[in-house]
Amino acid sequence: MRLLKQHALWFILIPAVTAVSVYFFTKDDPRLYKSQATLYTGLASGYSLLTDQQAGFIDHSGAAFENLLTTLNSRETRLQIAVSLLTQHLPLEKPDGKILSAPGFQAIRQAIPENLRRSLIQNADYVTLYRRIDSLTRSPLDNPVQHFLLKSESYCSVWVIGKKMKASRRNPSDMLDMEYESDDPAVAKHTLDYAISILNKRYTTLKTAETNSVVSYYETQSAQAKKKLDEAESKLRAFNVQHKVLNFEEETKNAAASRELFTSDYNKELMQNRAAKAAMDALNKRMGQQGVLLATNSDLKAKQAELTEAQSQLINAQAYGQAQNVISRLQNRVDQATEALKTTARNYSTAENSPEGIPQRTLLNEWLEKVIDFEESSARLEVFKSRMSEYQTKTNEYGPLESQLRQLKRELELAEKEYMASVQYLNQAITHRQDIAVDGALTVLDAPNFPYEAQSKRWLFVALGFGVGLFLALVLTGLRFWFDRRISSPEQAEKLIGRPISAVFPVVKQFSINSKAGRTALSMLEQLCNAINFEIVRSTGTKSFPPIITLFSVRSKQGKTWTAHSLSRVYAEAGQQVAYCYPRLADNQEKIEQEGVTFFPYTRRSDLMNVTEIEFLFDEETKFDASQYDRIILEIPALISNPIPLYLINQSTVSILVTDVNSFWSQTEKKVLEMYLKVASHPVLAVLNRVDGSYLDAPTKLDSEQRPVQPEHSLAVQRTLRSLENQRTFQYGKIS
Numbered sequence: 210m211r212l213l214k215q216h217a218l219w220f221i222l223i224p225a226v227t228a229v230s231v232y233f234f235t236k237d238d239p240r241l242y243k244s245q246a247t248l249y250t251g252l253a254s255g256y257s258l259l260t261d262q263q264a265g266f267i268d269h270s271g272a273a274f275e276n277l278l279t280t281l282n283s284r285e286t287r288l289q290i291a292v293s294l295l296t297q298h299l300p301l302e303k304p305d306g307k308i309l310s311a312p313g314f315q316a317i318r319q320a321i322p323e324n325l326r327r328s329l330i331q332n333a334d335y336v337t338l339y340r341r342i343d344s345l346t347r348s349p350l351d352n353p354v355q356h357f358l359l360k361s362e363s364y365c366s367v368w369v370i371g372k373k374m375k376a377s378r379r380n381p382s383d384m385l386d387m388e389y390e391s392d393d394p395a396v397a398k399h400t401l402d403y404a405i406s407i408l409n410k411r412y413t414t415l416k417t418a419e420t421n422s423v424v425s426y427y428e429t430q431s432a433q434a435k436k437k438l439d440e441a442e443s444k445l446r447a448f449n450v451q452h453k454v455l456n457f458e459e460e461t462k463n464a465a466a467s468r469e470l471f472t473s474d475y476n477k478e479l480m481q482n483r484a485a486k487a488a489m490d491a492l493n494k495r496m497g498q499q500g501v502l503l504a505t506n507s508d509l510k511a512k513q514a515e516l517t518e519a520q521s522q523l524i525n526a527q528a529y530g531q532a533q534n535v536i537s538r539l540q541n542r543v544d545q546a547t548e549a550l551k552t553t554a555r556n557y558s559t560a561e562n563s564p565e566g567i568p569q570r571t572l573l574n575e576w577l578e579k580v581i582d583f584e585e586s587s588a589r590l591e592v593f594k595s596r597m598s599e600y601q602t603k604t605n606e607y608g609p610l611e612s613q614l615r616q617l618k619r620e621l622e623l624a625e626k627e628y629m630a631s632v633q634y635l636n637q638a639i640t641h642r643q644d645i646a647v648d649g650a651l652t653v654l655d656a657p658n659f660p661y662e663a664q665s666k667r668w669l670f671v672a673l674g675f676g677v678g679l680f681l682a683l684v685l686t687g688l689r690f691w692f693d694r695r696i697s698s699p700e701q702a703e704k705l706i707g708r709p710i711s712a713v714f715p716v717v718k719q720f721s722i723n724s725k726a727g728r729t730a731l732s733m734l735e736q737l738c739n740a741i742n743f744e745i746v747r748s749t750g751t752k753s754f755p756p757i758i759t760l761f762s763v764r765s766k767q768g769k770t771w772t773a774h775s776l777s778r779v780y781a782e783a784g785q786q787v788a789y790c791y792p793r794l795a796d797n798q799e800k801i802e803q804e805g806v807t808f809f810p811y812t813r814r815s816d817l818m819n820v821t822e823i824e825f826l827f828d829e830e831t832k833f834d835a836s837q838y839d840r841i842i843l844e845i846p847a848l849i850s851n852p853i854p855l856y857l858i859n860q861s862t863v864s865i866l867v868t869d870v871n872s873f874w875s876q877t878e879k880k881v882l883e884m885y886l887k888v889a890s891h892p893v894l895a896v897l898n899r900v901d902g903s904y905l906d907a908p909t910k911l912d913s914e915q916r917p918v919q920p921e922h923s924l925a926v927q928r929t930l931r932s933l934e935n936q937r938t939f940q941y942g943k944i945s
Contacts, residue, residue: 215697215901216686223685224678231674232667240663241390244397246405247655248385250277274378277385280415281376281408287367289411291358292346293403294365294396296339300330307659310393313364320357329354364396374404384654394660401657409651420642427635434628441621448617475593482586489579512553513580516546521588528592551577695871699904702897705874706882708866711894712737713904714772734779737865737896741776744863744892752891755788756862757823757841761885763878765847767869768898773844781805785839790823792846800831809833817845818852823860848881855888864893870900 213220250273280286297308299321304314317326329341345354359367376387387404391397523539554577696702699710712733715726745756758776760769770791777787781804793810801808811826820826823843824833835841843861845854858864866882868874886893 216682219682219685220679223682224675227678228671228675232671235667235670240665241392242394242397242660243388243390243664244401244657244660245386245388246401246653246657248387248405249652249654250383250385277412278376280412281404282371284367286407286411287370288346289407290370290400290403291365291367292339292343293407294400295342295358296335297399299326299338306395308395310395313393313396316363320361320363321353325353364391364393370400398657398659405653412651417642420638423638424635424642427631427638431628431631431635434624434631438624438628441617441624445617445621448614472597475590475597478586478589478593482583482590485579485583485586489576489583493576508553512546512550513584516543516550516581517584517588519543519546520585521591524588524592528596547581695873696868697870699897699900702868706868706895708893708895710897711740713897713900716899730775734775738776738779740894741863748862748891752862755835755838755841757843757860759858759861759864760842760844760867761864762847762867763881764849764872767867767872769844769867772865772867772896772898773842777806777842780840786837788838788841790826790841791844807838813846813851815852817854820854821856823857848885853885853888858888859890861889861891863891864889866893866895867898868895869898
């Protein structure tokens with residue numbers, strides 16, 4: 210704040226100059242028209258065909274908006290906008306305020322030759338003209354149309370459109386704000402119209418092309434998966450046909466169970482067969498010779514063979530589960546063969562009784578029954594053997610087929626899963642494509658308006674110029690603060706001088722308690738006098754009386770005279786006699802006494818360094834008696850350009866370095882002060898003049914009014930006693 214206050218003129222003048230300069234240089238600034246539009250995208254919160262299928266919410270709207278803005282700012286989009294504008298404006302025969310103003314119309318006529326324009330618009334509707342202009346724009350050969358759209362700075366230049374087209378998302382909604390600026394209001398509106406239309410078409414096309422590639426990919430994958438599935442099914446079907454398998458697992462279980470059942474039946478039948486064979490052999494022995502004759506009879510053998518064949522056919526039919534009519538027919542045949550065998554046996558039997566007395570008919574009937582039982586059992590055994598052989602063959606065949614069938618089923622299952630997954634992905638891709646087709650287009654919420662009023666940025670530029678001026682003023686102030694070696698504050702003075710500041714004085718126009726500067730100066734003078742008196746008391750016995758207070762500065766114009774006058778006045782108001790010795794500024798200055806202060810001007814001398822007593826500073830006409838004063842204030846010239854009075858400094862009780870704010874303090878000043886300090890064997894106080902009021906704490910008016918009152922006789926009595934003491938000392942010295 211102090212710096213701003215000190216450089217207030219800079220902060221007023223520099224911004225004013227820059228603002229006025231900007232205002233002057235922008236007087237010919239072109240008038241701009243802005244057309245605006247708002248689109249609803251539905252990218253973040255819109256409902257689609259896939260909304261209900263989403264398990265969780267994943268916000269992809271940021272990336273979608275970036276893709277949308279990238280599509281808008283792409284070179285192809287800007288080129289299509291430029292071609293559309295030129296297609297609309299090229300057929301115009303005169304300027305039209307709703308389509309193209311006069312400057313733009315003249316720009317087209319100057320850039321595109323008339324014969325080329327005529328050839329382009331001849332027998333051409335909007336679509337045909339658009340294709341012709343687009344073909345010329347993309348031609349590898351240079352032509353006026355290509356130069357006008359791609360290389361110029363015209364209103365429909367690709368570069369100009371990209372520079373002036375602005376689009377941004379209205380966070381956090383689904384709205385997209387678009388605007389376009391131009392010096393032609395019609396161009397601004399139509400450019401935004403074409404931009405929305407082309408952006409809508411290109412963005413939808415890009416999204417649809419993206420889904421088309423995905424759909425095509427999954428269609429191919431689905432076809433391949435279906436082909437694999439068909440191949441797996443064909444292999445399994447061929448396996449079942451080849452091996453006559455309907456259900457391998459069931460058939461394996463049935464074969465195992467049937468084999469166990471047939472084995473049990475076979476064993477039972479074998480026992481019955483052997484029993485029938487033994488019974489038949491026993492009956493043959495009893496029947497004797499007749500049995501042999503019967504056995505050798507061919508007719509009986511034939512009937513027996515016929516019965517055996519019929520029984521075998523019946524058992525096979527029953528075992529293989531043939532039709533009931535076939536089984537009934539075979540059963541009738543067996544019955545007929547049995548009756549025929551019995552009849553033949555009775556016809557050839559001539560004996561009535563056996564040797565044991567048993568009737569032959571009885572033996573014959575029993576023999577016939579056993580023969581029939583044996584033949585039936587033998588037929589059944591043959592069938593059992595055949596079926597057991599078949600089961601063994603099937604068991605041997607099913608052993609290696611099981612692993613092969615398991616592999617075929619596994620291939621079929623994998624092919625089916627792959628096919629189902631491909632179909633699922635294909636359905637999702639088709640749904641997504643349909644979703645884009647249904648809801649992919651952008652909806653125009655606010656159509657581009659026709660701007661009737663121009664927008665001028667002149668005052669904005671003026672404000673920016675004013676801000677630049679403030680920045681420059683701030684930079685200059687900072688540079689001055691950083692690189693300026695002058696004293697600006699008490700803290701900086703203590704750092705540069707290397708000594709504490711005993712008193713700081715503002716600029717005082719009048720010593721009055723009614724002003725802040727006056728109260729501050731009076732307070733500081735009291736504090737400075739206290740510091741001086743403290744040093745005088747400390748030096749009692751080592752320095753002669755009256756004490757000499759030396760005021761010095763490294764450079765001139767630091768305020769030594771003002772400080773000396775002020776100190777003299779304070780001491781004089783305290784009732785003390787003060788001798789103020791100062792360098793003569795004019796030849797007519799003489800010794801004068803004023804309100805307790807005697808002013809002794811002395812001439813600047815080149816041999817000041819050799820002056821040993823204060824009396825020697827004055828000429829013979831000036832009488833100086835130190836014993837007549839309570840304080841001697843000696844002001845010496847600036848040390849930077851005058852010799853240092855070594856002896857006078859050595860006689861001083863206290864020295865006061867007076868420095869002014871804004872004075873330089875460099876290496877030279879430091880060396881001069883070091884030389885002075887080497888000579889001075891007494892305390893050196895520092896005073897800083899012309900300090901800004903912000904660094905000071907002024908006492909209140911009430912505190913300043915409570916100043917001490919001067920006593921009437923104490924100082925006079927002290928001065929008389931001191932004069933007598935000085936005379937006595939002089940007489941004693943004269944006698945000695």
